[in-house]
Amino acid sequence: MSAEALxxxxxxxxxxxxxxxxAFAHLDPxxxxxxxxxxxxxxxxxxxxxxxxxxxxxxDTADLPTEYGSPIYKGHRPRADAALVALxxxxxxxxxxxxxxxxxxxxxPGKTRNPRGPSRTPGGxxxxxxxxxxxxxxxxxxxxxxxxxxIRPAAYCGVVGFKPSFGLLPRAGMKQTxxxxxxxxxxxxxxxxxxxxxxxxxxxxxxxDLPPLPSPRLAFCRTHQWPxxxxxxxxxFEGLDLPEIAAPPEHAGLAEAHETIYRYEIAGALAWEDxxxxxxxxxxxxxxxxAGRAIDGAAYDAARRAAETARxxxxxxxxxxxxxxxxxxxxxxxxxxxxxxxxxxNRIWTLxxxxxxxxxxxxxxxxxxxxxxxxxxxxxxxxLLAAAAAFEARLSRS
Amino acid sequence: MSAEALxxxxxxxxxxxxxxxxAFAHLDPxxxxxxxxxxxxxxxxxxxxxxxxxxxxxxDTADLPTEYGSPIYKGHRPRADAALVALxxxxxxxxxxxxxxxxxxxxxPGKTRNPRGPSRTPGGxxxxxxxxxxxxxxxxxxxxxxxxxxIRPAAYCGVVGFKPSFGLLPRAGMKQTxxxxxxxxxxxxxxxxxxxxxxxxxxxxxxxDLPPLPSPRLAFCRTHQWPxxxxxxxxxFEGLDLPEIAAPPEHAGLAEAHETIYRYEIAGALAWEDxxxxxxxxxxxxxxxxAGRAIDGAAYDAARRAAETARxxxxxxxxxxxxxxxxxxxxxxxxxxxxxxxxxxNRIWTLxxxxxxxxxxxxxxxxxxxxxxxxxxxxxxxxLLAAAAAFEARLSRS
Numbered sequence: 001m002s003a004e005a006l007x008x009x010x011x012x013x014x015x016x017x018x019x020x021x022x023a024f025a026h027l028d029p030x031x032x033x034x035x036x037x038x039x040x041x042x043x044x045x046x047x048x049x050x051x052x053x054x055x056x057x058x059x060d061t062a063d064l065p066t067e068y069g070s071p072i073y074k075g076h077r078p079r080a081d082a083a084l085v086a087l088x089x090x091x092x093x094x095x096x097x098x099x100x101x102x103x104x105x106x107x108x109p110g111k112t113r114n115p116r117g118p119s120r121t122p123g124g125x126x127x128x129x130x131x132x133x134x135x136x137x138x139x140x141x142x143x144x145x146x147x148x149x150x151i152r153p154a155a156y157c158g159v160v161g162f163k164p165s166f167g168l169l170p171r172a173g174m175k176q177t178x179x180x181x182x183x184x185x186x187x188x189x190x191x192x193x194x195x196x197x198x199x200x201x202x203x204x205x206x207x208x209d210l211p212p213l214p215s216p217r218l219a220f221c222r223t224h225q226w227p228x229x230x231x232x233x234x235x236x237f238e239g240l241d242l243p244e245i246a247a248p249p250e251h252a253g254l255a256e257a258h259e260t261i262y263r264y265e266i267a268g269a270l271a272w273e274d275x276x277x278x279x280x281x282x283x284x285x286x287x288x289x290x291a292g293r294a295i296d297g298a299a300y301d302a303a304r305r306a307a308e309t310a311r312x313x314x315x316x317x318x319x320x321x322x323x324x325x326x327x328x329x330x331x332x333x334x335x336x337x338x339x340x341x342x343x344x345x346n347r348i349w350t351l352x353x354x355x356x357x358x359x360x361x362x363x364x365x366x367x368x369x370x371x372x373x374x375x376x377x378x379x380x381x382x383x384l385l386a387a388a389a390a391f392e393a394r395l396s397r398s
Numbered sequence: 399m400s401a402e403a404l405x406x407x408x409x410x411x412x413x414x415x416x417x418x419x420x421a422f423a424h425l426d427p428x429x430x431x432x433x434x435x436x437x438x439x440x441x442x443x444x445x446x447x448x449x450x451x452x453x454x455x456x457x458d459t460a461d462l463p464t465e466y467g468s469p470i471y472k473g474h475r476p477r478a479d480a481a482l483v484a485l486x487x488x489x490x491x492x493x494x495x496x497x498x499x500x501x502x503x504x505x506x507p508g509k510t511r512n513p514r515g516p517s518r519t520p521g522g523x524x525x526x527x528x529x530x531x532x533x534x535x536x537x538x539x540x541x542x543x544x545x546x547x548x549i550r551p552a553a554y555c556g557v558v559g560f561k562p563s564f565g566l567l568p569r570a571g572m573k574q575t576x577x578x579x580x581x582x583x584x585x586x587x588x589x590x591x592x593x594x595x596x597x598x599x600x601x602x603x604x605x606x607d608l609p610p611l612p613s614p615r616l617a618f619c620r621t622h623q624w625p626x627x628x629x630x631x632x633x634x635f636e637g638l639d640l641p642e643i644a645a646p647p648e649h650a651g652l653a654e655a656h657e658t659i660y661r662y663e664i665a666g667a668l669a670w671e672d673x674x675x676x677x678x679x680x681x682x683x684x685x686x687x688x689a690g691r692a693i694d695g696a697a698y699d700a701a702r703r704a705a706e707t708a709r710x711x712x713x714x715x716x717x718x719x720x721x722x723x724x725x726x727x728x729x730x731x732x733x734x735x736x737x738x739x740x741x742x743x744n745r746i747w748t749l750x751x752x753x754x755x756x757x758x759x760x761x762x763x764x765x766x767x768x769x770x771x772x773x774x775x776x777x778x779x780x781x782l783l784a785a786a787a788a789f790e791a792r793l794s795r796s
Contacts, residue, residue, distance in 0.1 A: 062670070079474055083574075086669035167702075170666035172574035176481075179569050202666075204695030268568035268600075271484035272460070297602030301777055304565075312710070379699055 003050030003094050007036035010052040010096050014137045020118055022111035023132040025057040026065045027097035036094045046200045047208060049092030054132040054141035054187075057098040058105050058125075059085055060173040068175045069101040069110055069125075072277040082173025084142055084184055087201045096138055099128025102340060104177055104270065105144055108282040109340050116158055117368050120333040123153030124340030126187070130157040133187040140197050141187045145350055146178050146262065148329075148343025150185035151358045155371025156333035156341065158360045160392075162186050162194040162385070165378050166353030168202060178265035180304070181258070181350055191359060191389040198381070206382045213322065216387035218374070219245045220325040224252050228344045230331030232364035236372065242325060248317050250310040254348040257303035261351065264300040267292030307351050314352065314377065323374040323387040328358040332368035345373065355381045359392040401448030401492050405434035408450040408494050412535045418516055420509035421530040423455040424463045425495035434492045444598045445606060447490030452530045452539035452585075455496040456503050456523075457483055458571040466573045467499040467508055467523075470675040480571025482540055482582055485599045494536055497526025500738060502575055502668065503542055506680040507738050514556055515766050518731040521551030522738030524585070528555040531585040538595050539585045543748055544576050544660060546727075546741025548583035553756045553769025554731035554739065558790075560584050560592040560783070563776050564751030566600065576663035578702070579656070579748055589755060589787040596779070604780045611720065614785035616772075617643045618723040622650050626742045628729030630762035634770065640723060646715050648708040652746040655701035659749065662698040665690030705749050712750065712775065721772040721785040726756040730766035743771065753779045757790040 011029045018024060032052070039050055060066050060078035067073040080086075085095060100110040105125040112127035114120040115135035122131040126143030130153030133141050143150045145163045154161025162185055169184035176182055188194035192210050199207025220242045222229075229237075267274070267289045273281065274289050281289070318324065327345040334341050349356045355378070358371035374391060376384025409427045416422060430450070437448055458464050458476035465471040478484075483493060498508035503523035510525035512518040513533035520529040524541030528551030531539050541548045543561045552559025560583055567582035574580055586592035590608050597605025618640045620627075627635075665672070665687045671679065672687050679687070716722065725743040732739050747754045753776070756769035772789060774782025 062674075073477065076477055079471065079476075081670040083666045083669050086673055087666060090669060090673055167578055170663065170669075171577050172667040173670070176570035180565055199695075202695045203691070203693070206696065265568065268481045268485060269570040271481050271488060271568075272479040272571070275484055275488055276460075293601075295601070297597075297600045298604065305777065379703065 003036040003039040004033060006050055007032055007052050007094050007096065010138050017135055017137065021113055021115055021131050021135055023099055023128040023135065023137060024097045025067060025100045025128060028064065031063065032094060032096050039092050039094055042092060044092060046091035047196060048200050050094065051140060052094045052096045052138050053088055054097065054099040054129050054138040055085055055095055056101050056126050056129050056141070056143050058101045058144055058175045059142060061085055061095065061098065064098050066098065069103045069105070070280065072273050072280045080173060083170040084201065091200050099132055099141060101125050102127060103282055103285055104175065105146055105149055106177065106285050106288065107340060108284055109337055113337065114157055114333050117333065120335055120368065121156065121337055121340050123156035123333060125149040126153050127340065129187050130154050130159060130161065133189060134159045139189060140193065143185050143187055144174060145183050145185050145346070146181045147258065147350060148346025151328050151346050151356055151373055152341055152343055154187055155328035155358045156369065158369030160188045160191055160194050160357065160359055162198065162357045163350070163355065164198055164381050165355045168381060169198065176269045178262050178269065180261055180265060183350060191357060191385055191392050194357065195385040207385065210386055210389055213386035213390050216322045216390045217320060218323055218325055218387060218391065219243045219321045221245050221247055223247050223326050223345065225255065225344045228330050229327055232331045232370060233327050236361055236370055240325065245324065248313060250313050251348055253306055254310055254351055257306045258347040258351040260295060260299060260303040263288055263292035264295045311352055314354070318377055323376045323384050326373050326375060328371035328373035332364035332366055332370060349375050354378050355384045357384060357388045359388055359395060361395055401434040401437040402431060404448055405430055405450050405492050405494065408536050415533055415535065419511055419513055419529050419533055421497055421526040421533065421535060423465060423496045423498045423508070423526060426462065429461065430492060430494050437490050437492055440490060442490060444489035445594060446598050448492065449538060450492045450494045450536050451486055452495065452497040452527050452536040453483055453493055454499050454524050454527050454541050456499045456542055456573045457540060459483055459493065459496065462496050464496065467501045467503070468678065470671050470678045478571060481568040482599065483571070489598050497530055497539060499523050500525060501680055501683055502573065503544055503547055504575065504683050504686065505738060506682055507735055511735065512555055512731050515731065518733055518766060519554065519735055519738050521554035521731060523547035524551050525738065527585050528552050528557060528559065531587060532557045537587060537591065541583050541585055542572060543581050543583050543744070544579045545656065545748060546744025549726050549744050549754055549756045549771055550739055550741055552585055553726035554767065556758045556767030558586045558589055558592050558755065558757055560596065560755045561748070561753065562596055562779050563753045566779060567596065574667045576660050576667065578659055578663060581748060589757060589783055589790050592755065593783040605783065608780070608784055608787055611784035611788050614720045614788045615718060616721055616723055616785060616789065617641045617719045619643050619645055621645050621724050621743065623653065623742045626728050627725055630729045630768060631725050634759055634768055638723065643722065646711060648711050649746055651704055652708055652749055655704045656745040656749040658693060658697060658701040661686055661690035662693040709750055712752070716775055721774045721782050724771050724773060726769035726771035730762040730764055730768060747773050751776050753782045755782060755786045757786055757793060759793055
């Protein structure tokens with residue numbers, strides 16, 4: 001199919017559903033069609049030539065507004081595309097529009113509803129990208145994760161979310177909130193499609209065509225956050241026919257270390273916004289920045305050292321397993337749009353920088369999707385994804 | 399002294415010398431004076447309240463053009479200040495102007511001359527910041543280092559350059575070229591002033607007032623790059639009354655690993671510039687991007703793993719020493735302005751993420767400054783700087 005036909009199909013779906021879902025922050029159908037027609041005039045540049053994508057409105061785009069989910073940036077039009085946007089376009093993909101982000105990818109929600117239950121949050125901060133893929137508006141979308149902003153919305157919306165190893169996807173032109181945590185990621189309808197998307201963008205043939213790993217060695221770990229798991233998640237894990245490994249002691253303080261690093265770093269990253277447009281920040285974010293400003297550099301350094309120590313011990317955590325299965329979220333997407341849910345089961349993996357992928361794993365008591373998260377070794381995203389693809393196939397058979 | 403008086407003094411020096419030195423890319427004296435007067439109306443916000451600073455034109459400023467040393471960004475005016483600029487202003491410092499950077503902080507020079515010998519390069523990429531501090535235009539300035547862009551120009555110009563541990567200074571709003579390497583740093587006239595500058599910006603009392611370390615344990619290392627040292631540098635090391643340690647074997651491939659990572663990452667970071675404004679890139683940079691695009695993700699991953707292995711072995715390298723003394727540059731600043739010299743002795747430390755500081759160490763056969771570089775443990779910038787301050791005092795006595 002031509003890029004134009006794929007783009008028209010995406011725009012048709014959006015036209016039918018956007019009023020209910022609210023996945024897009026900025027949409028210009030004529031511009032998207034023009035981009036698609038230009039792509040159709042080129043020879044195929046990648047296996048994803050002509051594929052329409054959604055771009056979280058935390059990535060700069062030169063030809064679409066970029067507001068980072070904040071009124072401070074109302075009407076902002078960056079000079080350049082973010083690296084990932086430019087690389088996607090160089091590979092022949094078509095940017096359909098900018099998807100809704102929470103305020104600077106933090107906790108204050110946008111307008112998006114969960115396509116699987118519109119009275120519920122889609123999760124955040126990559127709310128629009130998760131919802132757009134879940135609703136069939138686009139097959140692929142970009143997100144970012146600083147706490148749980150890819151894995152959580154993917155699980156809540158019933159799609160695949162992939163947060164690669166820290167540093168695998170380029171971050172130039174992505175609005176920075178916490179340099180040591182911000183990680184670009186993707187949404188897709190299958191593990192193989194997520195892998196291919198990342199493989200095309202980063203010149204990794206081993207991801208473009210994921211080799212099969214028919215019998216992945218998997219274990220599950222309840223993690224130190226297990227008391228936060230809701231009954232639906234507990235039931236999901238009781239049904240797993242996998243060996244269990246204990247949560248390592250050095251993971252115990254990582255959720256707090258993550259919070260210290262996030263606050264300290266966001267106070268620096270948004271120092272201009274706080275100094276010049278304080279009144280346009282949500283109270284929640286203004287409080288977070290104030291808390292970050294009060295953190296001494298030595299406390300921040302100690303949190304980073306705790307993460308480094310746990311990172312050095314990861315070989316022992318993984319042992320001989322290809323991936324470890326952990327909860328993706330406490331449970332189903334909560335009712336209401338005032339909160340995007342909790343990143344309880346995501347923070348420590350983001351801090352560690354390990355690759356994470358969530359695969360749909362049935363539904364909870366309210367008929368809302370649940371996900372299971374697989375975590376892998378830093379830099380071995382291919383092995384994690386191959387294991388996740390096999391696990392996905394197993395779940396779809398059960 | 400008032401901020402206005404300090405700013406006037408800086409502007410007077412610039413007016414007298416800028417035609418010869420060419421340190422500034424953008425200068426608006428009236429704007430700087432207005433900023434200074436506004437600062438004078440505030441209560442003192444930090445020990446550096448009222449101090450004028452130079453800002454490398456790789457950092458975004460909302461009230462001054464930001465061109466990244468490239469015609470692609472002619473007249474560009476970002477929406478926001480970079481984090482470091484906002485933090486400096488929040489601490490009461492006054493931005494005098496934007497200092498010259500090479501093209502996207504790479505190798506293609508700007509107009510700046512070395513104040514210690516105007517027929518010679520000041521080094522790069524932070525050419526203007528090093529020259530402005532060396533010439534007494536400003537006491538402090540921001541730079542960045544991706545290969546050798548702080549340490550090299552500081553040594554060539556005879557000032558202190560400090561590249562903190564990777565991640566210590568926030569990078570939001572700093573034009574990204576290589577996410578895993580780009581490091582913000584500072585120029586000052588003494589180690590104590592460099593430490594105070596960074597301490598104020600990052601809420602680190604241990605740097606604001608650097609505790610004395612009267613007898614630092616120092617060793618020197620010729621490094622695997624020693625064959626590139628010129629006679630002046632060789633003579634400098636023969637005069638050091640310090641124990642010598644060998645260059646670790648795991649450092650042998652790091653210069654190549656650095657180059658692989660730099661090329662691969664810049665091809666992503668500047669993908670938009672390359673796709674839309676290829677003809678406005680220098681041939682040198684266009685070639686570098688093309689080379690980076692040809693690098694397979696697996697080769698990039700291998701280079702990152704080599705760095706990680708060497709990082710893990712750093713405790714053995716440092717042993718019981720507080721810091722290791724290594725060359726800062728091959729020799730004196732080369733004649734001519736067509737090249738900014740070589741980052742030979744800087745690349746591997748940037749890749750490792752260790753903090754580095756160069757202190758002036760006399761002159762070479764042409765009367766141009768030489769520097770000695772001290773490297774320290776990741777995250778222990780305070781110890782490195784205390785050792786460097788003691789070493790600086792010793793050099794000034796000799």
